[in-house]
Each structure stands twice: as C-alpha cells, then as structure tokens.
Amino acid sequence: MDPIRNDDRLAELVEEHGELAVEPAQDEFERFVVSIVNQQLSTQSAAAIRDRLFERFEVTPEAMLAAEEDALRDVGLSSQKISYVRSVATAFRKEDLTREGLAHLTDEEVVERLTEIRGVGDWTAKMYLMFVLGREDVFPVEDLGIRKAMAELYGIDEDDRAAMVERAETWRPHRTLASRYLWRSVD
Numbered sequence: 001m002d003p004i005r006n007d008d009r010l011a012e013l014v015e016e017h018g019e020l021a022v023e024p025a026q027d028e029f030e031r032f033v034v035s036i037v038n039q040q041l042s043t044q045s046a047a048a049i050r051d052r053l054f055e056r057f058e059v060t061p062e063a064m065l066a067a068e069e070d071a072l073r074d075v076g077l078s079s080q081k082i083s084y085v086r087s088v089a090t091a092f093r094k095e096d097l098t099r100e101g102l103a104h105l106t107d108e109e110v111v112e113r114l115t116e117i118r119g120v121g122d123w124t125a126k127m128y129l130m131f132v133l134g135r136e137d138v139f140p141v142e143d144l145g146i147r148k149a150m151a152e153l154y155g156i157d158e159d160d161r162a163a164m165v166e167r168a169e170t171w172r173p174h175r176t177l178a179s180r181y182l183w184r185s186v187d
Contacts, residue, residue: 003170003171003172003173003174003178004171004174004177004178004181006170007170007171007178009153009154010171010178010181013181013182013184013185014181016184017181017184020177020180020181020184021177022130022134022135022136022176022177022180023134024099024131024132024133024134025131025132025134027059028092028097028098028099028132029059029060029061029088029089029092029097030054030059031128031131031132032088032092032097032124032128032132033053033059033064033085033088034050034131035124035127035128035131036081036084036085036088036119036120036124037049037050037053037077037081038050038127039081039084039119039123039124043187045076048076049075049076049077052075052076053072053075053076053077056071056074056075057071057072057075060089061088061089061090061092061093062089062093064085064086064089065086065089065090065093069082072085080119081119083118083119084118084119084120085119087117087118087119087120088117088119088120091117097114099132099133099134102133107129107135107137107138110125110128110129110133110135111125111126111129114128121142122142123140123142123143126138126139126140126142126143127140129176130176130179135176136173136174136175136176136177137172137173137174137175137176138175138176138179139164139165139168139171139175139176139178139179140179141161141164141165141168143179143183145182145183145186145187146164146179146182146183147159147161147164148186149182149183149185149186150164150167150182152185152186153182153185154167
C-alpha cells in the first residue's frame with residue numbers, strides 16, 4: 001500500500017474512503033457476466049440490467065446457454081450482449097477459466113487467452129483479472145471512469161492513455177487497489 005500512500009492524491013482518497021481490499025469473486029462465471037453487462041453502459045443502466053438478470057435467471061453457463069433469447073432480451077440484454085454471454089458460457093464449459101485454472105498464467109497471458117472469446121476485449125479481460133482473479137497489479141486504462149479520475153486528480157488529458165499508464169507505474173505492485181480508489185473518486 002506504500003506506493004498508494006506515497007501519492008498525495010491517492011492518500012487523500014484512502015483517508016476519505018477507508019481501506020479497500022482486492023478480493024477474488026466467489027463465482028467466476030457470474031462475475032464474468034457482470035463485466036459483459038457493464039460493457040459500454042452507465043453504472044446505473046448496467047446495475048438495472050444486472051439486477052433483472054440475476055432475479056430472473058440462475059447465472060450459470062448451462063442456464064445462459066439454455067435461456068430463450070427473448071427472455072434474456074426482456075431483462076435488458078442486447079442481442080450482441082446475449083451473444084457475448086453465450087460465448088463466455090461456451091468457453092467456461094470447454095476450458096478451466098477459474099482462478100485455479102488460470103493461476104499459472106501471467107496477467108498478459110490471461111488477457112491473451114480471454115480476448116480469444118468473442119465479445120471479450122482488453123477492458124473485460126482486465127476486469128476479470130481484477131474482480132474475479134483478484135490480481136493486485138492491473139491498471140485498466142481502457143476504463144472511462146479511470147480516465148475521468150486521472151484527468152480530475154492529475155490534470156492528465158482524458159485521451160492521453162500513455163501518460164496515465166506512466167503515472168500508474170508509480171503505484172506498482174498495487175495498481176488494482178489504486179484503480180479502486182480512482183473509481184471511488186468519480187462515483
């Protein structure tokens with residue numbers, strides 16, 4: 001946590017929001033689906049869809065593959081996101097994408113493996129690293145909330161991802177935790 005406390009702006013966020021933790025998700029597939037739902041949506045819209053999805057369905061690979069497309073559309077999933085959720089469900093049935101199954105891979109290897117799944121880009125793969133696998137040194141510069149926070153806190157242009165990545169290097173090996181504080185600053 002020292003690299004975070006050594007950054008005056010992040011240290012203020014730690015004081016404001018208290019200690020945060022990086023913990024792996026209980027259910028890998030459910031959390032992966034949450035990341036798919038969250039893609040390119042506002043926090044509120046994603047939460048509404050996620051709540052309806054989890055109220056109506058058991059979110060397992062088998063259930064998502066068996067669900068009627070109209071029923072999934074009724075909870076707010078677009079046809080594209082239904083396709084992505086089903087691609088992830090198929091991948092889960094074919095491969096071991098659990099913490100244990102991916103434990104031997106580096107972060108970069110996990111991203112490479114996950115982005116082979118239709119509908120999974122770098123952002124979604126990094127969310128998986130952070131929130132499913134509990135990896136501690138991930139910086140999702142692709143995330144709009146992260147870029148907004150970096151712009152507000154450090155005066156870095158929202159489009160200057162290279163400068164953001166460079167700044168985040170100072171937070172190694174705790175960039176996941178730093179990212180959680182950045183998100184808190186814009187919530």
